[in-house]
Amino acid sequence: MERDFRWQTLEDTEQFGRALGALLHGGDLLVLTGDLGAGKTTLTQSIAEGLGVRGPITSPTFVIARVHPSLVGGPALVHVDAYRLGSAIELDDLDLDADLDASVIVVEWGAGLAEQLSDTRLELTISGDVERTAHAVAVGSRFEHVLADLPPSVA
Template sequence: MHALGVALGEALRAGDLVLLTGPLGAGKTTLTRGLGEGLGVRGPVQSPTFVIARTHPSLVGGAPLVHVDAYRLAGADELDDLDLDFENSVVVAEWGAGVVETPESWLEIVIERPVGDAALEDLDPAEAPVESRTVTISGFGPRWAEGVPA
């Protein structure tokens, strides 16, 4: 997830919106850490669950990364109250589908992972096998008309 994020982050620019969808533990924040690394922003990139949105300034003169946890937001009005700089930042919104108003172009990344394997629940996390993920990246609008790099 991290390596995918780095590759994708290198292609992102100011004004890009990325909507992340997936269950708890799917790798949304790990992907966002990679995006931050690819963008060259100040870290550490952590889950914004308790602050709702966190801005990571660029260390290389590029766009800052705004990492949003839209799970607790009731809708676009509450997101608007945060006064985020969508135009000059790369905005990554976990749980953002249906909450964040989409601009002319955006990326949607859906991460699926297996859940409920009782045989793995008792394993020490350090000994548990790496779970496979299925990642679907869809680009919408003219920005992504030529496809999504990654």
């Protein structure tokens, strides 16, 4: 299943992220792709709000991955920035699959690298600078349900 979203404002992006975060469970993988400045980290920050995890959520560009524990008894968020990684082998060295069952993993710049982490995932390709569009691809029935459950007010 595929679905497109259009965000006119930063608040639209944040509303989408919070709604998406509220639908996520431990074991979920999100792969975010888009140009520099497209809003991947902003989206991750609002997903974190929807999950109820400890912040602040900042880009883990230099540390590669950060774990944000839940404040509400839900799954932790593992936030990964794969920009500086050269291969899926380097991503595999982070041992993220050990956290996958109990955490939500969001991988920025993960296209072509993170797909091996799970047979089910949500792939979001974000483009634009002021008005943003996101093309969402659900890989597996779990994420077909997530995309179907997102309210139309954010589509």
